[in-house]
Amino acid sequence: MKLLLIIHAVVTFAAGIVLVAFPELIPSSVNISIRPDQYLLCYFVAAAEFGVAALSFLATKLTDKKSLQFISISFIVFHIGTALLELLAFSQGMSAKIIANIALRILISALFYYNGVAKQKT
Numbered sequence: 001m002k003l004l005l006i007i008h009a010v011v012t013f014a015a016g017i018v019l020v021a022f023p024e025l026i027p028s029s030v031n032i033s034i035r036p037d038q039y040l041l042c043y044f045v046a047a048a049e050f051g052v053a054a055l056s057f058l059a060t061k062l063t064d065k066k067s068l069q070f071i072s073i074s075f076i077v078f079h080i081g082t083a084l085l086e087l088l089a090f091s092q093g094m095s096a097k098i099i100a101n102i103a104l105r106i107l108i109s110a111l112f113y114y115n116g117v118a119k120q121k122t
Contacts, residue, residue: 001115001116001120004111004116006056008052009053009056010053013053013057015046016047016049019046019049023039023043027042029097030094030095030101031094032094052075056075068120069120069121072113072115072116072117073112073117075108076109076117080105083101083105083106086102087102
């Protein structure tokens with residue numbers, strides 16, 4: 001569980017940095033153009049990424065199984081919710097490139113379920 005949380009923290013923090021330093025980079029990977037006057041949207045997402053990264057990193061210090069379950073469920077809701085919204089965007093014409101990200105979010109959710117929910121039951 002600790003390794004999963006550390007990897008999650010690093011990846012989400014890195015995504016936040018990219019969204020601040022190069023706001024157009026991640027959206028352009030799925031054919032979305034972002035103009036400088038729209039960067040604020042990327043900054044909002046970056047702020048959420050930093051919060052998730054902090055929670056993930058701080059959770060590595062926890063030993064309480066119930067707390068780890070609650071945090072894992074929160075991450076599952078975040079990633080499945082995002083996957084569903086990406087699926088909605090795909091159904092409205094977004095590039096098929098988004099499918100890889102949807103699959104990745106489902107995998108991350110499964111990992112958090114297995115390691116953070118199922119294995120934490122007493």
